[in-house]
Amino acid sequence: MAKRPFEVRNSKIQGRGVFATRNIEKDTELIEYTGEIVSDDEGDRRYPFEDDERHHTFLFRLENGSVIDAGPKRTAAKYINHSCDPNCEALEDDEDRIWISTMKDVKKGEELTYDYNYVLEERHTAANKKLYPCYCGAKKCRGTILAKKR
Secondary structure, eight states: OOOOSEEEEEOSSSSEEEEESSOBOTTOEEEEEOOEEEOHHHHHHHSOOOTTSOOOOOEEEOTTSOEEEOTTSOOGGGGOEEOSSOSEEEEEOTTSOEEEEESSOBOTTOEEEEOOOBOOOSOOOHHHHHHSBOOOOOTTOOSBSBOOOO
8 A cells, every 4th residue: 555645743824734745646535534423413512612712623514414523533634724725625425425635736745735614604703703713824815714605
């Protein structure tokens, strides 16, 4: 089995990050986002929202309403950070599995990122955006990991 083209190490964006250990071509499937599949309510129980504190989880919401909790899992996928100008994307397949793939060529040493597009049903107030900050440093950074309201 070939060695994966990435490694986990400290990130300037947030905590730990995932970095290319060699050049990676566009449209390369990198890793599956794995963990325990739980209900949305169980995900909320595991990662309670604390007023006035930045919200952080290893949850990935599936289209069927359940979530993948990668928190207890040893997987590099959970360390891929958000960026408003990402080089990867997270796609759900027909079997409710999430795959992280490159959407452009990635150079050796570059951090792998995707846009979390975190959905928040309520209004995106300045206070709400502060709870979901973005530190990606992109030229057109939204300042938040929240998905744009349509």
